[in-house]
Amino acid sequence: MNVSKFIWILLLGFSVFTTYGQEKKSDRLKKDQQELLKKISFTEKLLQSTKENQSNVTENLNLLERKIQYRQDLLNNLDIQLSQIDAQIANLQIDILKMEQQIIKHKEQYKLMIVQAYKMRNSHATLMFILSSESFNQANKRLEYIEQLKKYRQNQILKIQSAKAELEDLLEELEAKREQKKELQNVKSKEQNRYVNDREKQKQTIEELKGKEQQLQDELAQQKRQARELENQITAALDEEFRKAQKERNENPLTAEETKEIELNNKGFEANKGKLPKPVNGVITRGYGKQQHPIYSTVFVDNPGIDYTTVKGSTVRAVYKGEVTAVIPISGAGNAIIIKHGNYRTIYSNLQETYVRKGDQVTPRQEIGALLTTPDGKSILHFEIRVVDGKGGVTTINPTYWIVR
Numbered sequence: 001m002n003v004s005k006f007i008w009i010l011l012l013g014f015s016v017f018t019t020y021g022q023e024k025k026s027d028r029l030k031k032d033q034q035e036l037l038k039k040i041s042f043t044e045k046l047l048q049s050t051k052e053n054q055s056n057v058t059e060n061l062n063l064l065e066r067k068i069q070y071r072q073d074l075l076n077n078l079d080i081q082l083s084q085i086d087a088q089i090a091n092l093q094i095d096i097l098k099m100e101q102q103i104i105k106h107k108e109q110y111k112l113m114i115v116q117a118y119k120m121r122n123s124h125a126t127l128m129f130i131l132s133s134e135s136f137n138q139a140n141k142r143l144e145y146i147e148q149l150k151k152y153r154q155n156q157i158l159k160i161q162s163a164k165a166e167l168e169d170l171l172e173e174l175e176a177k178r179e180q181k182k183e184l185q186n187v188k189s190k191e192q193n194r195y196v197n198d199r200e201k202q203k204q205t206i207e208e209l210k211g212k213e214q215q216l217q218d219e220l221a222q223q224k225r226q227a228r229e230l231e232n233q234i235t236a237a238l239d240e241e242f243r244k245a246q247k248e249r250n251e252n253p254l255t256a257e258e259t260k261e262i263e264l265n266n267k268g269f270e271a272n273k274g275k276l277p278k279p280v281n282g283v284i285t286r287g288y289g290k291q292q293h294p295i296y297s298t299v300f301v302d303n304p305g306i307d308y309t310t311v312k313g314s315t316v317r318a319v320y321k322g323e324v325t326a327v328i329p330i331s332g333a334g335n336a337i338i339i340k341h342g343n344y345r346t347i348y349s350n351l352q353e354t355y356v357r358k359g360d361q362v363t364p365r366q367e368i369g370a371l372l373t374t375p376d377g378k379s380i381l382h383f384e385i386r387v388v389d390g391k392g393g394v395t396t397i398n399p400t401y402w403i404v405r
Contacts (some may be wrong), residue, residue: 004206006244010013012381022319024243024285025084026081028311029077029080029081029084030081030097032077033077033081033259036070036074036392037075039070039283040067040071040074040256041282042281042282043063043067043070043283044067045311046063046283046309046310046311046378047060047064047067050388053202055168058220058223058293058294059203059285059309059374059376059380060205060317060376061205061206061294061295062285062286062294062309063283063285064198064201064202064204064205065202065285065294065308066283066285067173067198068195068198068199068202068219071191071195071197071198073284074084074191075188075191075192075195078184078187078188079188081184081186082181083173084183085181085184086181087128087175088177089174089178089181092173092174092177093174095178095324096170096171096174097172097247098165099163099166099167099170102163103160103163103164103167106156106159106160106163107160109156110156110157110160118199125189134377140202141306143251145247145360148207163218163286167355178341182239190252201384203226206294211286220293220301220330221355223301224301225230225331225332226330226332227249229330229331229332229333230336230349230382231304231331233328233330233336234328234336234338234347234384235394237325237326237328237338238345238388238394239392240337241325241326241340242388242392245272246392248285262343263342264342265322265341265342265343265344266341266342266343266344267315268320268321268341268342269320269330269341269344271404272400273401273402274402274403274404274405275404276319276320276402276403276404277317277319277364277365277403277404278308278317278319278403278404279308279315279316279317279318279346279381279383280308280314280315280317280320280381280383281350281402282308282309282310282311282314282315282379283309283379284306284307284308284309284400285307285308285309285380286303287305287306287400288303288304288305288306288396288398288400289303289397289398290301290302290303291303304384304386304396305347305381305382305383305384305385305396305399306383306384306399306400307380307382307383308380308381308383309378309379309380310371310376310378310379310380310381311378311379312313312373312377312378312379312380313370313371313373313379314366314370314371314381315367315369315370315371316348316351316367316368316369316370316381317365317366317368318346318362318363318365318366318368319346319364319389319402319403320341320346320364321341321361321362321363321364322339322340322341322346322358322361323331323339323360323361323362323364324337324338324340324356324358324361324362324368325338325339325340325345325357325358326338326358327354327356327357327358330349332374333349333350333372334349334350334351334352335349335351335353335369336348336349336350337351337354337356337368337369338350338352339362339368343387343388343389344386344387344388345385345386345387345388345394346383346384346385347382347383347384347386348368348369348381348382348383348387349381349382349384350371350372350379350380350381350382351369351370351371351372351381352369352370352371352373353369353370354369355367355368355369356368356369376378384396384399385397385399385402
């Protein structure tokens, strides 16, 4: 294979690969766009369900903030799609220009052949051209030349027709891309207006809430009480589990098989980081760690997990296979379930009903309970992931990095 042919094949392969990559990215962006629209719709549904009841104002404000974030993500997604379409339009315009130049070149070559054919327009001129050869070999070559000229002329006609057809396809594709861009610009314009409206609504809500300081303080105090109660109960349950495990190990040390099983559970859980299923179909309205109060900028609440807001009475699912080690009643906050996965623990709280008992083995996505319904007509799941070391130490970790997005 000569060098020029190799380079041509290489460039063709790169072009196909690049086009394929762009198409995959385009499909992914469209899929993300649809997912964001679903999330916005779901959040709007939750906000509508609490419109008449403002008993938990901070939670509703968190929900509105999440909706605004989704809307911003959608606008960013649309910007990327528009940039991609602009690049595709620019490439198409370059291809169209090249094709037009190619057609001009083919036509010029065809004109030259027509001139040559005119000079040899009758059989007598052709015959004289052959007979005037100085040798038989030259006559044969002239005959071959005439045949090749005829074939080349026919081939040029086909090339011109093919190039014109390809040009028409490119022009149609360009028009389709321009139409697609126009539609996306309309979508973006509408979403931009909705984003501005949501921001205005958020500002208005915050101003209204500033006049309800006592209600906000009562809510914050209640949240802190429930958080302390939950933390105390979880700590007590994990301490009890550790004491029993230590006592059992002192009496019956772990076998090699049991140690291997724990290691396999740890590796299996860790291998699913970023791929664990959502424990509930909902919107994360409070993230992990130090969270700023939506009204009071100087007030922070430390969250050892994440909170999902969802429709009332939603079912909660286990995120990974494991053993239920505790089902805990929490004063004023329903029940909590702790599931063991090797050295990892997943915790699900604010449950009205529990479908499992201590000692049960659960599978991924198995329904384990149903959530409490708040006074304003929705449900909130508090979800945590903790890791236990060999000495009984417990560390919370950010569930956001473990749950599929």
